Amino acid sequence: MKADPHGVLTGTHFIDGDHACCEGALAAGARFAAGYPITPSTEVVERFASRVPTVGGTFIQMEDELAASIALQGGVWGGAKAFTVTSGPGFSLMMEHIGYAAMTETPCVFVDVQRGGPSTGLPTLPAQADMMQARWGSHGDYEIIALCPNSPQECFDLTIKAFNLAEEFRVPVMFMMDEVVGHMTEKVVIPPADQIEVVPRKHTKKSIEDYLPYGTNGDLVPEMAHAGEGYKFHVTGLTHDERGYPNMTPAVQDKLVKRLQNKVRKAADRVCMFEEDRLEDADVVVISYGITSRVAQRAIDLARERGLKIGKLRLITAWPFPDKKIVDLASHVKAFVVPELNLGQMVREVERAANGEAKTFAVPHAGGGVHNPDEILKAIVEASRC
Amino acid sequence: MSIITSCVVESRSGLRSKLGDQVAKGRVSIVVERCKACGFCVEFCPTHVLALSSAFNSKGYHPPHVVHPEKCSGCDLCGMYCPDFAIYGTKSDAKAIDAAKGGKAAGGEK
Amino acid sequence: MLNVLDETVNPVEPFLRTDRMPHIWCPGCGIGTTVNSFARALIESKIDLESLALVSGIGCTGRVAGYVKLDSFHTTHGRAIPFATGLKLANPKLNVVVYSGDGDLSAIGGNHLIHAARRNIDLKVICVNNLIYAMTGGQTAPTTPGHATTSTNPYGTFEPSFNLPHLVEAAGAVYVARWTTFHVRQLARSISEAFAKKGFSFIEVISPCPTLYQRRNKMGDGLDTMKYYKEKSKIKNGAPTSDVGLTLNGEIAVGKFVDRDRPDYQSMMRWQYQEALGERYIEEPEMECVCG
Numbered sequence: 001m002k003a004d005p006h007g008v009l010t011g012t013h014f015i016d017g018d019h020a021c022c023e024g025a026l027a028a029g030a031r032f033a034a035g036y037p038i039t040p041s042t043e044v045v046e047r048f049a050s051r052v053p054t055v056g057g058t059f060i061q062m063e064d065e066l067a068a069s070i071a072l073q074g075g076v077w078g079g080a081k082a083f084t085v086t087s088g089p090g091f092s093l094m095m096e097h098i099g100y101a102a103m104t105e106t107p108c109v110f111v112d113v114q115r116g117g118p119s120t121g122l123p124t125l126p127a128q129a130d131m132m133q134a135r136w137g138s139h140g141d142y143e144i145i146a147l148c149p150n151s152p153q154e155c156f157d158l159t160i161k162a163f164n165l166a167e168e169f170r171v172p173v174m175f176m177m178d179e180v181v182g183h184m185t186e187k188v189v190i191p192p193a194d195q196i197e198v199v200p201r202k203h204t205k206k207s208i209e210d211y212l213p214y215g216t217n218g219d220l221v222p223e224m225a226h227a228g229e230g231y232k233f234h235v236t237g238l239t240h241d242e243r244g245y246p247n248m249t250p251a252v253q254d255k256l257v258k259r260l261q262n263k264v265r266k267a268a269d270r271v272c273m274f275e276e277d278r279l280e281d282a283d284v285v286v287i288s289y290g291i292t293s294r295v296a297q298r299a300i301d302l303a304r305e306r307g308l309k310i311g312k313l314r315l316i317t318a319w320p321f322p323d324k325k326i327v328d329l330a331s332h333v334k335a336f337v338v339p340e341l342n343l344g345q346m347v348r349e350v351e352r353a354a355n356g357e358a359k360t361f362a363v364p365h366a367g368g369g370v371h372n373p374d375e376i377l378k379a380i381v382e383a384s385r386c
Numbered sequence: 387m388s389i390i391t392s393c394v395v396e397s398r399s400g401l402r403s404k405l406g407d408q409v410a411k412g413r414v415s416i417v418v419e420r421c422k423a424c425g426f427c428v429e430f431c432p433t434h435v436l437a438l439s440s441a442f443n444s445k446g447y448h449p450p451h452v453v454h455p456e457k458c459s460g461c462d463l464c465g466m467y468c469p470d471f472a473i474y475g476t477k478s479d480a481k482a483i484d485a486a487k488g489g490k491a492a493g494g495e496k
Numbered sequence: 497m498l499n500v501l502d503e504t505v506n507p508v509e510p511f512l513r514t515d516r517m518p519h520i521w522c523p524g525c526g527i528g529t530t531v532n533s534f535a536r537a538l539i540e541s542k543i544d545l546e547s548l549a550l551v552s553g554i555g556c557t558g559r560v561a562g563y564v565k566l567d568s569f570h571t572t573h574g575r576a577i578p579f580a581t582g583l584k585l586a587n588p589k590l591n592v593v594v595y596s597g598d599g600d601l602s603a604i605g606g607n608h609l610i611h612a613a614r615r616n617i618d619l620k621v622i623c624v625n626n627l628i629y630a631m632t633g634g635q636t637a638p639t640t641p642g643h644a645t646t647s648t649n650p651y652g653t654f655e656p657s658f659n660l661p662h663l664v665e666a667a668g669a670v671y672v673a674r675w676t677t678f679h680v681r682q683l684a685r686s687i688s689e690a691f692a693k694k695g696f697s698f699i700e701v702i703s704p705c706p707t708l709y710q711r712r713n714k715m716g717d718g719l720d721t722m723k724y725y726k727e728k729s730k731i732k733n734g735a736p737t738s739d740v741g742l743t744l745n746g747e748i749a750v751g752k753f754v755d756r757d758r759p760d761y762q763s764m765m766r767w768q769y770q771e772a773l774g775e776r777y778i779e780e781p782e783m784e785c786v787c788g
Contacts (some may be wrong), residue, residue: 001535056781070751074582200788227567236570422523466680469528474506
């Protein structure tokens, strides 16, 4: 389906990642956002607040992130595509409702423009230390999808992708920006609306009598209805059966939670996106994401100038983690080098997936700035010698 | 909807008492299996039509039963008070009242 | 329930998910009684059930959402009001009711309660106040009057309790009433009045919790409590809300305390955007996304 032209600001722009993300949301069809100010994410909703009254939608600044993270879900069940934006401390507050979205299968997008932590940390400086939290932050077993843009252009393009994945899988999608990508200003090209693919809501076509809110036709993702259409359905965060009724037994729990997990995991091949370069004959592969991938690119180029065979794998989808790709690479490379703006998060996933078939070298950074390419180069050289 | 279920109305008062002199303007229907014997209906019926019976439902509660059917006005206060949706009153139509007055009771208490 | 003998139907029956009866509420609990009044109000007000949504939080009263045959949302603890706000903003044609308990709405949900009242979001809030956290076993709530015994104040509470009508009036609610589960007809009428009003309406219903609050405080069972409500309630329509606080065994002031008019959130929003943007403002946005 093509994008609604009302929300598409076609043209060539010179804007930062936060602003590009807002335009991506509008292009994807988002017409409702509930937010709460937090540096460095606030500009996303500030722009949304100024754009949306003339595009046709509503923004409300709620009293806290707890309210914002569930108001947007009320908006979804009322019929809109909706999202919120935040950073670390707000992301922590939103965790219960991310779990609620996963449990009730509410399609929506949570944007986290990561900053230094823990706690209040470094409000205006970057980090990538919420990556594990994006996956495991709420209690219980559930599955989300997380995307990592590395430029304002990707903040536009991948936000549309985030909404599309949310609708396709009926999951909350975590859009993991970082403060540098959010606040860097670059050229962003927004194409005409008819060149933008948008996934519509998976709305039921069943009659009121036949509709089962959480029944699936074998494809693991149930069809949705909206409030006010006469379906008179029930949605609850309690463990529920296909009617949506609370049914708190081990059997129903097993069936429900495994389906929530499988609907994303079984589609991992389709969902996982990455950028790769010269992996075929690589000795060492540098795995990175977000702003770190741009610094890593410089380090990779320097290493190649020295004649080292270095491959690049940039994670665009961080969750589900591309296990298969790592397993495949581990069978023919010596080592992985994983620079991140944290003290070791995604590197654990690489190590797990590599399962000893290749060595893993972390290049941690406590946050507050980006790596110096030499730090990453040093690790690459060390990895090449192992 | 199946009409023979464990939640079927099993008890409905007639329009005449056993003594047959007064004809009620309403009748009570009781869903025995939903009752938890809280006693609200018995207490707040303005004409004291009900009392808790000595029978048990399958959960072990004593549901109410009608002791003065002729006094029921069909006001449905029992229905409004019942937290378990287990009882309600309805006003009888003129035909049924006439029939009852004519000596033909429209049904006795079960 | 359909009376197979003469086809009469309990007026509340069409509003219930009968496949889930009997419900889990205790003998003598008043929540079910409030649902009867709610159903009567819906009938009286001729509310279109297809455009009615009911949102609840967590707790015994929160379970109402699962028992009514409506578009119903059982959300997280304390957050029914912001969820309801999102629902209403995305689809202004919906009539949105928030049906939740005193702990859910005034403790964890307190912040959302006061902001929604401040904003005058068009929501009808029915707060069943059993003066305790019932579902979790009888802990102190902000509404527990002193010096009651609860599981977290085993030696008696000593905190002042919230006067909810006063709180929501101060925050900006346009309709504030309190009844008890004894006042079934007045409660139904208040709910109908709230439906006829635009803006933030708050109706508090004092209800027994015989299993926990009444039992631990040796106040008898549900029926004893209903008799207490009958005896000790005083109808004081229009009373200043500062005067209607509750005490352990004292008088319960009931009635309609506040009924005033001020523009609701969406009216104010539209006016503001109209002023600022004129023709560029899209006043009736098509918020419903394209479905496939």
